[in-house]
Amino acid sequence: MATFDLLVLPGDGIGVEVTSAAQRVLDTVGRRFKHTFRSASAAVGGVSIDNPGAPPRAETTALARKADAVLFGAVGGPKWDDAPVRPEAAILGLRKALGLFANIRPVKIFPGMEEASPVKNDRVNGVDLIIIRELTGGLYYGKPKRRWTTKAGRQGVDAMRYSEREVDRIMRTAFELARTRSRRVTSVDKANVLEVSRMWREVANDVAKDYPDVTLEHQLVDSCAMLLVTRPASFDVLVMGNMFGDILSDEAAVITGSLGMLPSASLAGLPRSGGGRRRAVRGLYEPIHGTAPDIAGQSKANPLGAILSAAFMLQYSFGLAEEAHVVNAAVEGALAEGLRTADLAPAGARAVSTEQMTDAVAAGVEAA
Numbered sequence: 001m002a003t004f005d006l007l008v009l010p011g012d013g014i015g016v017e018v019t020s021a022a023q024r025v026l027d028t029v030g031r032r033f034k035h036t037f038r039s040a041s042a043a044v045g046g047v048s049i050d051n052p053g054a055p056p057r058a059e060t061t062a063l064a065r066k067a068d069a070v071l072f073g074a075v076g077g078p079k080w081d082d083a084p085v086r087p088e089a090a091i092l093g094l095r096k097a098l099g100l101f102a103n104i105r106p107v108k109i110f111p112g113m114e115e116a117s118p119v120k121n122d123r124v125n126g127v128d129l130i131i132i133r134e135l136t137g138g139l140y141y142g143k144p145k146r147r148w149t150t151k152a153g154r155q156g157v158d159a160m161r162y163s164e165r166e167v168d169r170i171m172r173t174a175f176e177l178a179r180t181r182s183r184r185v186t187s188v189d190k191a192n193v194l195e196v197s198r199m200w201r202e203v204a205n206d207v208a209k210d211y212p213d214v215t216l217e218h219q220l221v222d223s224c225a226m227l228l229v230t231r232p233a234s235f236d237v238l239v240m241g242n243m244f245g246d247i248l249s250d251e252a253a254v255i256t257g258s259l260g261m262l263p264s265a266s267l268a269g270l271p272r273s274g275g276g277r278r279r280a281v282r283g284l285y286e287p288i289h290g291t292a293p294d295i296a297g298q299s300k301a302n303p304l305g306a307i308l309s310a311a312f313m314l315q316y317s318f319g320l321a322e323e324a325h326v327v328n329a330a331v332e333g334a335l336a337e338g339l340r341t342a343d344l345a346p347a348g349a350r351a352v353s354t355e356q357m358t359d360a361v362a363a364g365v366e367a368a
């Protein structure tokens with residue numbers, strides 16, 4: 001029996017619908033396992049741009065710092081495409097303020113869902129991998145970062161820079177996660193060309209010495225991109241820098257067939273394993289999809305990405321592994337019963353609403 005504080009930031013469009021679904025499932029977990037999830041919420045993204053009374057970003061960040069975890073929906077939409085402050089600034093600012101350097105994206109094909117994949121069924125059977133992307137360094141943040149003009153024309157530069165400390169901590173996150181799974185880590189780099197990747201690989205090998213029970217292999221990013229399509233089921237935990245992770249995690253997401261199914265967590269690392277219950281870590285949890293303006297407000301959104309993000313939160317930020325397992329099993333159960341939201345339903349088949357899918361998962365948690 002425990003009490004946890006969570007900050008809910010629904011954002012815009014279907015962000016509101018799916019975070020509400022995830023909260024409903026968390027409430028059911030609370031009743032079933034006798035935990036209390038106390039939640040506060042705040043406006044972020046487009047809604048906060050529209051509402052002059054919305055709390056300033058610093059206030060939302062302070063609320064996030066006080067909470068045990070943050071559940072985020074999605075932000076943005078055509079209405080704010082030309083706004084002077086982009087709605088996405090909310091999420092980028094929070095990740096930075098909370099020091100969330102590890103982005104964790106599982107890609108799992110649930111039994112019976114192989115048909116939804118654009119990749120041949122026999123290749124995606126049993127896919128259950130996790131991509132860990134370094135989130136606060138690398139090419140997107142390295143200096144120099146600028147554009148200039150010479151007599152010969154325009155030029156531009158971005159730098160892919162990593163420090164040993166940054167590589168060490170993301171590697172440890174990968175190895176710790178691998179210890180909770182099948183103890184295999186694939187580190188992705190471009191060590192045949194880039195100096196930064198050669199350093200990345202050296203540090204990965206150094207960290208591996210502290211984890212003799214985990215197997216480390218290295219893959220070049222270009223061949224990894226091919227293998228993710230040709231034999232995705234052969235991977236377990238993959239770890240990579242910011243840009244490689246940005247690209248490969250979207251590629252891997254596509255093989256599941258629907259963006260609506262996929263959760264994510266951004267964490268300030270994982271505590272070192274070794275005896276006893278895992279210490280909780282601060283994290284921000286969100287489905288990987290956006291605000292889906294084309295279906296917003298129509299009860300068509302697939303809530304499973306947000307619900308699975310809540311399961312992640314139970315596991316990593318609240319240390320409630322059994323409860324997380326029950327939510328994951330309830331999702332699997334709802335899919336096994338044949339329930340499909342519109343994004344998953346084959347042409348001509350009946351689709352259930354956001355609420356019906358959520359009810360089925362909540363019922364599964366209740367019955368566990």
Ligand code: NAD
Nearest residue numbers: 074075076077078259260289290291292294295301302343
């Ligand atoms: P999107 O993910 O919102 O939608 C892409 C397609 O997938 C749409 O057809 C949509 O209906 C469908 N889809 C997405 N999630 C679904 C779900 N849960 N259930 C059923 N169908 C779902 O991507 P987009 O259309 O490129 O972007 C729309 C807006 O969202 C943009 O303003 C974009 O900037 C923003 N966005 C925000 C985030 C975030 O907040 N993390 C991420 C991506 C995009």
